[in-house]
Amino acid sequence: SQQGEEDPQALSIQEGENATMNCSYKTSINNLQWYRQNSGRGLVHLILIRSNEREKHSGRLRVTLDTSKKSSSLLITASRAADTASYFCATWAQGGSEKLVFGKGTKLTVNP
Amino acid sequence: DSGVTQTPKHLITATGQRVTLRCSPRSGDLSVYWYQQSLDQGLQFLIQYYNGEERAKGNILERFSAQQFPDLHSELNLSSLELGDSALYFCASSSTGLPRETQYFGPGTRLLVL
Numbered sequence: 001s002q003q004g005e006e007d008p009q010a011l012s013i014q015e016g017e018n019a020t021m022n023c024s025y026k027t028s029i030n031n032l033q034w035y036r037q038n039s040g041r042g043l044v045h046l047i048l049i050r051s052n053e054r055e056k057h058s059g060r061l062r063v064t065l066d067t068s069k070k071s072s073s074l075l076i077t078a079s080r081a082a083d084t085a086s087y088f089c090a091t092w093a094q095g096g097s098e099k100l101v102f103g104k105g106t107k108l109t110v111n112p
Numbered sequence: 113d114s115g116v117t118q119t120p121k122h123l124i125t126a127t128g129q130r131v132t133l134r135c136s137p138r139s140g141d142l143s144v145y146w147y148q149q150s151l152d153q154g155l156q157f158l159i160q161y162y163n164g165e166e167r168a169k170g171n172i173l174e175r176f177s178a179q180q181f182p183d184l185h186s187e188l189n190l191s192s193l194e195l196g197d198s199a200l201y202f203c204a205s206s207s208t209g210l211p212r213e214t215q216y217f218g219p220g221t222r223l224l225v226l
Contacts, residue, residue: 035217040200042114042116042220045217050212100211100215105154105155
């Protein structure tokens with residue numbers, strides 16, 4: 001079963017706009033990660049936020065984590081056509097389940 | 113380029129057949145993971161190896177098996193293939209396989225079972 005659930009399933013915006021994707025998860029986590037996947041290609045790691053962190057930045061990416069609500073958001077600012085991809089959140093559950101569990105992803109389309 | 117290589121890129125085969133997918137981890141990484149990505153199931157963890165030993169098992173069918181060799185490359189064997197096994201199979205690697213680490217994904221093998 002999926003640990004993370006992304007919302008929305010699909011998002012279409014214009015170049016220059018900001019894109020926000022949300023992820024909810026079910027159990028306590030060690031950390032939460034966001035990955036990007038261009039169509040049919042491998043996943044690229046974007047950012048990792050630990051359970052004791054609330055916000056993290058990397059370039060045009062901003063990730064927040066609210067462990068009380070078991071949710072995270074990924075914000076891409078000033079989006080570009082090259083940001084078109086699927087974005088997945090993934091969690092390592094605490095307690096040694098020893099696997100990274102991915103959500104089903106948000107498909108982002110940035111129109112030029 | 114993540115540094116993880118997978119071969120072949122594409123594989124077309126028939127039901128009932130057996131195939132082997134190969135993965136070479138990033139230089140220095142000791143842990144290898146296998147994932148299956150399909151439209152209906154999403155991205156599912158199959159199995160993890162660390163330095164030649166199985167470390168964790170996910171939703172891997174009994175018809176599937178994997179191993180990691182002394183040179184740290186890994187192979188995923190899929191047998192008695194069914195139509196539903198058609199999917200993208202990804203390999204990922206990390207340094208020591210601990211939960212706090214980033215996993216680096218290969219480009220995947222696209223398997224089509226006809």
